[in-house]
Amino acid sequence: MQQFEKKELKKKSENISDWYTDVVLKAELADYAPVKGTMVIRPYGYAIWERVQEILNRMMRTKGVQNAYFPLFIPSSLLEKEKQHVKGFSPELAIVTIAGGEKLVDPLVVRPTSETIMYAMYAKWIHSWRDLPLLINQWNNAVRWEKRSYLFLRTTEFLWQEGHTAHETEGEAIDMVLAALEWYQNTYQEFFAVPVISGRKSTSEKFAGGKETYAIEALMPDGKALQAATSHNLGQNFSKPFVVSFQNREGKIEYVWQTSWGFSTRALGGLFLVHGDDHGLILPPKMAPFQVVIIPIFKKGLEQSDLITYGQLLAEDLEAKGIRVMFDKGDNQSAGRKFNAWEVKGVPLRIEIGEREMHDKTVTLVKRIDGEKFTIARAQLGQEILQLLDSIQQELFQKALEFLKSNIREANSYDEFKAIMQSKRGFIKAFWCESAECEAKIKTETKATTRCLPLDAAEEKGECIYCKKEAHHRWFFAQAY
């Protein structure tokens, strides 16, 4: 019995954070690396990141954003040009002080984000309004020396895309900021099947050096919120110190209006946490590296090669329909072991083929989401699977949406607020006067921070939940990841 238990996954229903770590390791998404806080993203996990790249690249192309690559090292003198920016990042910088065996006069910062190095270049490239807008994205890594790390959700080194644009007018820049936010929201909702709240950040939560920050916030099963991606309106805060200026249509010198926005591997953590159950991961079909796994069941007296041919043709048919298929045809693992392995990895559909199916020209189909098992004729399989994948995608989103909806609560008094934080957590909508003092006190006393003010939040009259002074909006609060 004991040996059996060791094979089991930790239960999501019992302890979500143990489950999460366990499932990330066992599904072979990632593994711990030798340096504290770093991880290896393994092929299965990286395939999911590549899906994200495809999705976001496609979205970025619609607006003409181009990919490029800027260096990893930033001279510290450059980083220091924008005061709020250095101040915000300095506690978590990794700095190279010795290189080539010599002490560096100007140490090199390993990028925590690339505003400074990119804008030093933008200053060189932008001279006229005709050079605008400049729309560049890069897929890269960044390093922030986190004191406490967590697979995917907070690693010392992480992967992301960072988009950096420069515009002629602030209006254009704001359009860009909101467009990026919408891309992120779509990625999360339509592809990850995770509903989000998108909105503006408070002053204390905004990007160091920026003017306004917008974010998408997703609710995790433990009632904590995950800031899944951000989009910043930088105003002219960087263009001034970096002298990114241009001659406008009237011939006058002006500073550009800038934006930056990023979507990191952290977002994958949210994807893994939200879906999934005691048996492991559940990947939404649109993100799954394999949407279908075909498992042959060999039997004595059954010609193995016949079954493999049957499976091979099946796989080719499905692939021709654009379905991502894994045919796990090896004969050195029992079928049961394969079932379990692919369940942990969250493949949405499993096809079992054996003697019966081959004889009847059918397949046995099993849904990961609920374990439902049925037999269908091979002839209709492709169509059936496309429909199933679609309905599973919807079902996952609906489930997550219901969870989100039932975990958004209004608090009209501070007592009510505290009571919610002590029990179910989730999002709390409450009036707040927008003073940093109240925000800080609420955080210390309840762990909840302001998450955002939704874009469509109505202007209302109320009193701050903490100080009872006048307030105009109900902000979203939650304990953050």
Add this chain to the structure above:
RNA sequence: CGGAGAGUGGCGCAAUUGGCUAGCGCGCAUCGUUUGGGACGAUGAGGUUCCGGGUUCAAGUCCCGGCUCUCCGACCA
């Protein structure tokens, strides 16, 4: 950076008051039998017990110093 815990084959663990050739399960390799929910048998490989120093006839075990990891807090995408 504070608090707690832990470092023993790849992984999970064991090793009596300090005592014999450091064990067990999983995994791995070879061969055979198997395969409809984590198969079985036989054989085999694999160890500087985190590092450095000390005490002792004798150290995985005790002492000192260091390092690393995990969890919990403050900081953060």
